[in-house]
Amino acid sequence: MKTIGAYEAKTHLPRLLDEVAAGESITITKRGIPVAVLSPASVKPNREEQVRLFREWRDAHGPRLNMTSQEIKDLVTRGRRH
Numbered sequence: 001m002k003t004i005g006a007y008e009a010k011t012h013l014p015r016l017l018d019e020v021a022a023g024e025s026i027t028i029t030k031r032g033i034p035v036a037v038l039s040p041a042s043v044k045p046n047r048e049e050q051v052r053l054f055r056e057w058r059d060a061h062g063p064r065l066n067m068t069s070q071e072i073k074d075l076v077t078r079g080r081r082h
Contacts, residue, residue, distance in 0.1 A: 001024075001025045001026065001027055001037075002019075002024060002025075002026045002027070003026070003027045003028075003034070004016070004026055004027070004028055004029070005028070005029055005030075006028055006029065006030045006035070009026075009028045009038075016038060017038075020038045020039065021040065023040055024040075025037055025038065025039040025040070026038040026039075050079050053079070054075075054079070057075070
């Protein structure tokens with residue numbers, strides 16, 4: 001497990017997140033004392049649940065071809081959370 005100081009973690013957060021997404025765990029220290037661990041999320045997207053949520057939304061709103069860009073973004077964001 002990699003160890004990194006809080007200042008460096010703040011400065012290089014995007015790179016650290018890429019490393020975590022690739023499976024690495026990183027301990028963050030403050031004045032040499034471990035205070036947090038960045039580790040990959042244990043929840044993986046469940047396709048069946050995403051499809052169920054989309055169908056539920058579709059049934060509630062009916063078929064629409066004139067969705068606003070914000071409505072599309074909201075659906076994408078909601079799908080990423082589930």
